Amino acid sequence: MMNVKRVEITDKAAELVAKIKLRHGELIFHQSGGCCDGSAPMLLPKEDFYIDESDIHLGEIADVNFYMNHKQFEYWKHTHLTVDIVQGRGSSFSLEIPEGFRFKVDSRLFTEEERIELGM
Amino acid sequence: MSYSKPNFQEKYGNFIGGKFVDPIGGEYFENTSPTNNQLIAKYPRSQKADVDKAIDAAREAEKTWSKTSVTERSNMLNKIADIIEANLDEFAAMETYDNGKPIRETVNADIPLAVDHFRYFASVIRAEEGSASELNEHTVSLIIKEPLGVVAQIIPWNFPLLMFAWKVAPALAAGNCVVLKPAEQTPCTATLFAEKTSGILPAGVLNIIHGFGPEAGKPLASSPRVDKVAFTGETTTGQLIMQYASKNLNPVTMELGGKSPNVFFNSVMDHDDEFLDKCIEGAVMFAFNQGEVCTSPSRILIQEDIYEKFVERIIARTEAIVQGNPYDMNTQLGAQASHDQFDKILSYIKIGKEEGAEVLTGGEAYHADGEYKDGFYVQPTILKGHNKMRVFQEEIFGPVVALCTFKDEAEAIEIANDTLYGLGAGVWTRDAHQLYQIPRAIKAGRVWVNCYHDYPAHAPFGGYKMSGFGRENHLMMLNHYQQTKNMLISYNKNKLGFF
Numbered sequence: 001m002m003n004v005k006r007v008e009i010t011d012k013a014a015e016l017v018a019k020i021k022l023r024h025g026e027l028i029f030h031q032s033g034g035c036c037d038g039s040a041p042m043l044l045p046k047e048d049f050y051i052d053e054s055d056i057h058l059g060e061i062a063d064v065n066f067y068m069n070h071k072q073f074e075y076w077k078h079t080h081l082t083v084d085i086v087q088g089r090g091s092s093f094s095l096e097i098p099e100g101f102r103f104k105v106d107s108r109l110f111t112e113e114e115r116i117e118l119g120m
Numbered sequence: 121m122s123y124s125k126p127n128f129q130e131k132y133g134n135f136i137g138g139k140f141v142d143p144i145g146g147e148y149f150e151n152t153s154p155t156n157n158q159l160i161a162k163y164p165r166s167q168k169a170d171v172d173k174a175i176d177a178a179r180e181a182e183k184t185w186s187k188t189s190v191t192e193r194s195n196m197l198n199k200i201a202d203i204i205e206a207n208l209d210e211f212a213a214m215e216t217y218d219n220g221k222p223i224r225e226t227v228n229a230d231i232p233l234a235v236d237h238f239r240y241f242a243s244v245i246r247a248e249e250g251s252a253s254e255l256n257e258h259t260v261s262l263i264i265k266e267p268l269g270v271v272a273q274i275i276p277w278n279f280p281l282l283m284f285a286w287k288v289a290p291a292l293a294a295g296n297c298v299v300l301k302p303a304e305q306t307p308c309t310a311t312l313f314a315e316k317t318s319g320i321l322p323a324g325v326l327n328i329i330h331g332f333g334p335e336a337g338k339p340l341a342s343s344p345r346v347d348k349v350a351f352t353g354e355t356t357t358g359q360l361i362m363q364y365a366s367k368n369l370n371p372v373t374m375e376l377g378g379k380s381p382n383v384f385f386n387s388v389m390d391h392d393d394e395f396l397d398k399c400i401e402g403a404v405m406f407a408f409n410q411g412e413v414c415t416s417p418s419r420i421l422i423q424e425d426i427y428e429k430f431v432e433r434i435i436a437r438t439e440a441i442v443q444g445n446p447y448d449m450n451t452q453l454g455a456q457a458s459h460d461q462f463d464k465i466l467s468y469i470k471i472g473k474e475e476g477a478e479v480l481t482g483g484e485a486y487h488a489d490g491e492y493k494d495g496f497y498v499q500p501t502i503l504k505g506h507n508k509m510r511v512f513q514e515e516i517f518g519p520v521v522a523l524c525t526f527k528d529e530a531e532a533i534e535i536a537n538d539t540l541y542g543l544g545a546g547v548w549t550r551d552a553h554q555l556y557q558i559p560r561a562i563k564a565g566r567v568w569v570n571c572y573h574d575y576p577a578h579a580p581f582g583g584y585k586m587s588g589f590g591r592e593n594h595l596m597m598l599n600h601y602q603q604t605k606n607m608l609i610s611y612n613k614n615k616l617g618f619f
Contacts, residue, residue, distance in 0.1 A: 030356045033540065034586065035377025035414045036276045036303075038354030039464060039514045049356075050363055069355070071540050071586070075513040079471065088460025091277055091303035092357040093333040098165070102460035107471040107510065 004114045009061035009083040013103060016085055017043065017062040020095050029061070029083070031068040031076075031105070032092065041066070041083055041103045042094040078120065079107040123223045123447045125153075126213045131162035132307070134170055134330060135314040137177035138323025144169045149332070151307055154220035154455040154462075155446050157494040163307045166331035168339040171299070174327040175345050178270040178297035181324030186267045186295050190245050193293055197242035200317050204281075205235045207316055211309055213447070215281055218308040220455030220496065221409055222446045233575060234285035237593075240577035241293040244595040258612035265602045267295030268371075269347040272340045274333075274361070276352045277303035277457050278412040278517075284310050286592050287350055288326065294601040299327045299346065301337055305458050333357065344368045348601065351375070352414070355586060373590030373600050375414060375583060377515045378543030381536040382406075382417035382572065383526075383558065387550035389426040396433075398570070399548045403434045405572045406521035407441055407500040410456050411465075414587075415544030417521070417572055419512055420502075421535055424525040431523070435481050438500050444488050453519060455488075455495040462496035465518030468511055469501060472522070477505035480523070507535045515541075529554065533561045542584030546572045565591070 009017070021027055026046035032038050043064070055067040061083055068076065088102040096103055110118065131148055133140035143164035151160045164170065204211060211234075212226035221230070250264040273287040280302060291298050302310040307330045314328055329336055341349050342364035351361050352375040365372045388399045405417050422430055446454040456462045462485070469483055482501030487493065500519040503511055512522040526532040536545060542564040549555060549570070559567035565582045568574065575581065580594035590600050 032354040032356035033377075034353075034355040034358070034515055035375070036278060036353050036412075036517065037357075037460075038377055039468075039516070040354075040460075042356045044356075044360070048363075049360060075508070075510060075540075079510060086460050086463040088458050088463070089304055089332075090460060091305060091333060092354060093338050093360055095334050097304075098332045098335060104460065104464055104467065106467055107474075109471075109474055 004110070004117045005080075006058040007061055007066045007081045007083065010085070013083050013085045014062040016096055016099065016101060017064055020099070021064075024095055027064045027095070029064055029066040029103075030055070031066070031072065033069070033072050037090040037092045040090060040092070040094070041105055042092055043096055043103060044093065045095070078110060078115070080110050080114070082106045121209065123209065123213045123216070125217050125447070126210065128161040132164070132311050134164050134166055134174065135311070135326070135328040136170075136174045137327070138318065140314070143167070144173070149304065151218070151304070153217050154457050155217060155495045156492050157459075157496075160218060160308065163304075163311075163330040166329045166336040170331070171329055171336055171339045171343065174299045174329050175270060175343055177324035177327055178299050179345065181322055182269055182297045185297055185322060185325050186269070188295065190248070193295065194242040194246050196320050197238045197289060197293060199320050201235045201238035201242065203316050203320070204231065204238070204313070208232070208235070211281060211312060214308050214312055216446050216454070218306045219277060219280055220446060220457050222451040222454040224449050224451065225409060230279055230282050234281045236577055237282070237285040238289045241289040245293040245598065248595070248598065258610055260609045260611070262607040262609065264605045264607065265294070265598070266605050268601055268603055269296060270345065271296045271298055271348040271350065271601060272343065272346040273298060273300040273350045274337055274341060274353065275300065275302055277306040278409065278414070280306040281309040281313065283352060284313065290592075290597040291350075291601045292321070292325065294598050296601050297325050299329060299340060301329050301331065301340055304330065304332055338364075341365070342367070346370065348372065350590070350600075358588065371600070374588035375543075375590065375592065376586060376588040377414045378541035378564070378583065378587045379419060379513060379515055379539045380415050380417050380544035380546070380564065381419045381421055381539070381562070382546035383421045383532050383536055383548065384423065384426070384430060385532070385549040385551060385554055386423040386426045388548050389430055390550055395550070400433045400437050402546060402548055402572045404437045404441070407438065407453055407519040408573050410454055410498070411519040412457060412461070412517050413573070415566065415573070416517070417544070417546050418516065419507070420521055420523040421532055422523065422525050423532070424527055427525050431480065435502065438481050438502060441500050443486050443497060443499070445492060453500060455492070455497050456518060459496055461517060462498065465498050465516055465520060468514070468516045468518070469503070469520060472503045472505065472509065472511035475505065475509045475511070477503040477509055477511060477522070480504050507538050513539060529558065533558065536562050540586045543587035544568070
């Protein structure tokens with residue numbers, strides 16, 4: 001049985017997701033990369049972002065699916081992610097920005113045990 | 121000349137149709153300074169209705185603007201450049217307060233480069249010409265460049281006025297009207313630009329909308345009433361904007377960052393001379409603009425046989441960086457642009473340490489004192505590790521560099537290219553063969569050879585791979601803001617004979 005989660009979310013961040021969901025309906029997280037606000041997860045309306053086999057599904061947090069581009073995943077797959085919030089202001093299209101918060105990821109290495117369970 | 125925090129109004133408007141106007145919904149957001157976390161002023165929290173109004177103004181202005189002569193447009197761009205230059209200190213002081221970067225950079229780089237950029241496009245548009253080909257005795261093909269119409273531009277917060285100039289100057293030179301959204305972290309100098317240059321451009325030619333990405337950026341980027349979208353930022357939003365553009369079959373240009381390698385071959389240590397001094401500065405360029413540069417040389421690759429001696433010099437130079445009061449001309453490293461960036465950078469340093477990277481210097485937040493104690497400062501940090509670590513692969517956008525060694529040319533090229541991105545790179549050597557061959561082998565749009573972080577106009581800038589496409593900072597950018605009209609003219613009085 002698979003118990004290891006690749007991505008989790010803090011309570012504070014989950015509350016914010018729930019609040020945004022009331023206003024915007026179904027959502028997805030997509031992990032960004034690159035310039036400026038890159039390296040931060042983006043929360044987007046589900047139907048806005050085209051997801052296909054080039055996006056890896058890392059799991060579900062606060063009832064929202066979390067994806068990452070497969071090329072980026074190659075460099076991230078040995079780390080566990082926790083989505084949290086920090087006060088601030090991104091300049092992307094992520095839905096939490098008007099709330100004065102920004103989602104962020106905190107990372108840690110998977111333990112040996114977790115790696116075995118993930119087949120890595 | 122001494123510089124200090126500028127004065128601001130309580131709130132500002134959007135710039136639409138040549139006037140400052142309040143947001144239709146009456147909402148504003150608070151813009152704070154990263155230097156001290158204090159309120160600067162309130163800026164419009166625009167919504168779709170404001171964006172539509174700006175597009176209306178641009179569409180109206182387009183009717184006459186698209187017919188202006190290149191001479192008229194060029195003269196206006198030159199006037200704009202003169203005005204920015206005449207007010208350079210005011211622009212610089214404001215940029216420093218809004219973005220957090222030290223005054224020595226805004227005075228000597230950001231603002232003068234923006235001035236030069238307007239002059240460059242004022243010049244090249246005068247010299248642009250179409251072409252005529254006589255395809256046969258009776259047939260002539262004329263190629264004439266036409267403006268696209270109305271372009272949407274979304275710019276980042278790391279070089280607010282300079283990125284504004286990179287986007288606006290070529291678009292206006294080519295005869296387009298513009299609706300631009302500055303980053304919400306740095307709305308100040310775009311507004312100052314509108315104040316100072318008001319009256320030069322006809323009303324509606326340039327419109328500036330403030331607000332948040334999901335509320336104002338999205339309706340702008342997805343509008344079927346714009347003819348092109350230009351964006352600088354991160355990959356997910358870049359992809360999203362391309363999706364919106366695909367619905368309208370609109371062209372786009374994207375600049376999405378990088379993880380640029382800065383490669384030092386052993387010959388740099390052959391002599392202890394001014395060139396070696398330049399190489400050391402070149403390595404420490406990772407701290408330029410607090411590392412908030414798409415092309416930040418955020419990976420240092422050093423040939424292993426000079427590692428010990430060379431890294432010692434880099435560490436010493438890094439530790440000599442002066443941090444703190446951004447208005448002191450001696451300050452070299454200012455504040456990170458926002459609290460979330462500051463937090464992200466520290467989070468990367470943490471995962472770097474956890475992955476086993478060795479902290480050669482820095483590794484913590486920097487605590488400024490006095491007036492700036494609540495600002496967002498990070499110590500310049502060097503992490504030694506290997507290229508598969510996340511700190512080697514992701515754009516941290518802070519004064520943090522990931523450093524590793526390589527054995528030979530082949531390994532240097534392999535590591536340099538082992539990245540999703542391909543925007544910038546640096547190659548440092550005294551070997552004439554390496555000077556040419558290594559830059560050709562690196563998959564990046566800009567390779568600095570024995571220099572770094574130089575951005576003169578007329579040197580094209582843009583990415584390979586996931587760093588995007590389009591080439592700014594060069595007259596070829598005009599093409600990205602133009603249509604090609606082909607007139608195929610027959611001088612033959614006789615019919616073809618098919619019907």
